[in-house]
Amino acid sequence: MPYRLYGIPAGLYPGKARSYLRQQAIDFIDVAPGCSHFRNHIVPAVGRWINPIMETPDGDLIQDTVDIIDHFERGPAQHLVRCTAYPTTPVHLAVSHVFEMFGGEGLLRPAMHYRWNFDDENLDFIRSEFSLCFPSSYSQEEADEAFDNASSRMRQATRSFGVNADTAPLIEAAFQEWLNLFSTHLADHPYLLGGHATLGDYGLMATMWQHLFRDPVPQFLIKRTAPRVGRWVERMSTIEPYHLEPEASEDLITDDNVPDTLLAMMRFVAEEYLPEISAHVERANQWLANHPNLEAGTNGVDDPAARGLTGSLGLGGDALTTFEWRGRKIETGVMPYRFWLMQRLQDDLAIAEPAEQEKVRNVLRSTGLEALLDLKTSRRVERVNNLEVWGPTI
Numbered sequence: 001m002p003y004r005l006y007g008i009p010a011g012l013y014p015g016k017a018r019s020y021l022r023q024q025a026i027d028f029i030d031v032a033p034g035c036s037h038f039r040n041h042i043v044p045a046v047g048r049w050i051n052p053i054m055e056t057p058d059g060d061l062i063q064d065t066v067d068i069i070d071h072f073e074r075g076p077a078q079h080l081v082r083c084t085a086y087p088t089t090p091v092h093l094a095v096s097h098v099f100e101m102f103g104g105e106g107l108l109r110p111a112m113h114y115r116w117n118f119d120d121e122n123l124d125f126i127r128s129e130f131s132l133c134f135p136s137s138y139s140q141e142e143a144d145e146a147f148d149n150a151s152s153r154m155r156q157a158t159r160s161f162g163v164n165a166d167t168a169p170l171i172e173a174a175f176q177e178w179l180n181l182f183s184t185h186l187a188d189h190p191y192l193l194g195g196h197a198t199l200g201d202y203g204l205m206a207t208m209w210q211h212l213f214r215d216p217v218p219q220f221l222i223k224r225t226a227p228r229v230g231r232w233v234e235r236m237s238t239i240e241p242y243h244l245e246p247e248a249s250e251d252l253i254t255d256d257n258v259p260d261t262l263l264a265m266m267r268f269v270a271e272e273y274l275p276e277i278s279a280h281v282e283r284a285n286q287w288l289a290n291h292p293n294l295e296a297g298t299n300g301v302d303d304p305a306a307r308g309l310t311g312s313l314g315l316g317g318d319a320l321t322t323f324e325w326r327g328r329k330i331e332t333g334v335m336p337y338r339f340w341l342m343q344r345l346q347d348d349l350a351i352a353e354p355a356e357q358e359k360v361r362n363v364l365r366s367t368g369l370e371a372l373l374d375l376k377t378s379r380r381v382e383r384v385n386n387l388e389v390w391g392p393t394i
């Protein structure tokens with residue numbers, strides 16, 4: 001039996017996992033979560049409706065794009081990896097972690113804005129894509145009702161990522177700046193770090209593929225203003241990419257160097273995302289201080305399957321926190337998963353030689369991102385039974 005990836009084609013995180021599986025030419029099939037096996041067996045086993053979930057040939061279930069990738073990269077299926085996603089040099093590894101985090105979490109504002117704020121152009125497409133979440137036995141009325149429920153939750157989530165009428169023009173301007181920077185980089189390098197995709201490229205595929213390159217409005221924008229970025233998405237989403245040179249090297253940039261064009265993209269990350277993650281860490285630390293007796297291995301909220309700091313899926317209430325973004329105050333939902341991604345960056349750095357650690361610091365310092373190496377919650381985030389929970393008190 002091949003691997004099975006359960007996730008909707010239009011889903012953000014399923015896209016990251018699918019891109020990885022395709023780039024590695026893993027034998028897998030894509031399965032719609034509307035199928036009965038997903039609803040009756042997989043959701044109860046994983047404990048929440050979430051996608052993607054990968055089922056291994058042995059029947060094990062893996063939720064979370066990082067764990068799916070690590071099943072191959074750092075787990076039992078290493079023999080199936082064609083081109084590793086983890087750079088072996090410390091600077092490249094750190095840079096790749098930064099873009100994994102930024103791609104999946106820091107570009108949610110443009111991804112959700114361009115998906116949910118252009119109904120005239122996008123909605124029929126999205127409705128058709130979402131129908132794959134529902135049982136095929138649904139009548140038209142049932143499918144319409146299910147779509148209305150799903151889309152109203154996603155619109156609520158969109159607001160919790162800081163998207164509103166006031167921020168929309170700035171989100172669009174920032175996204176255009178991002179496209180220009182990325183496009184400039186791609187003029188000389190087929191992937192972020194050279195000749196093949198690494199974690200950072202996969203992280204970027206979360207937002208850049210489905211929402212931003214398949215939905216009609218942003219797809220038109222990318223094709224019109226940054227076609228190279230569109231070609232990168234296409235390269236990342238096929239098994240055999242289009243080669244500019246048949247013998248082109250798949251090696252990463254030599255000597256752990258980071259080109260200026262990538263440094264410029266990192267400066268963008270510092271402006272776009274660092275204030276947000278910093279405010280979220282501060283907010284989580286206040287919350288942890290107010291919950292001193294929280295048992296290790298739990299997340300301290302009524303619904304253990306919820307993903308927001310205070311249990312509201314990060315969609316409202318006191319899970320929202322305020323910070324300064326591009327000269328104005330915005331509010332976004334705090335999700336501990338992001339701290340877990342940041343810990344991965346910090347953990348991989350901690351095992352590097354001191355001189356290498358200094359090199360990483362210098363690169364991140366020069367782009368305004370050094371704080372990412374030191375921002376910590378007072379208790380670590382751990383993943384147990386597919387949920388984010390708090391680790392022991394340190």
Ligand SMILES: N[C@@H](CCC(=O)N[C@@H](CS)C(=O)NCC(=O)O)C(=O)O
Nearest residue numbers: 011012013014050051052064065066
């Ligand atoms: N950290 C998870 C995130 C997965 C996730 O948030 N999936 C979302 C969007 S694609 C989902 O399934 N949402 C369904 C819902 O909330 O109903 C991963 O990387 O796999």
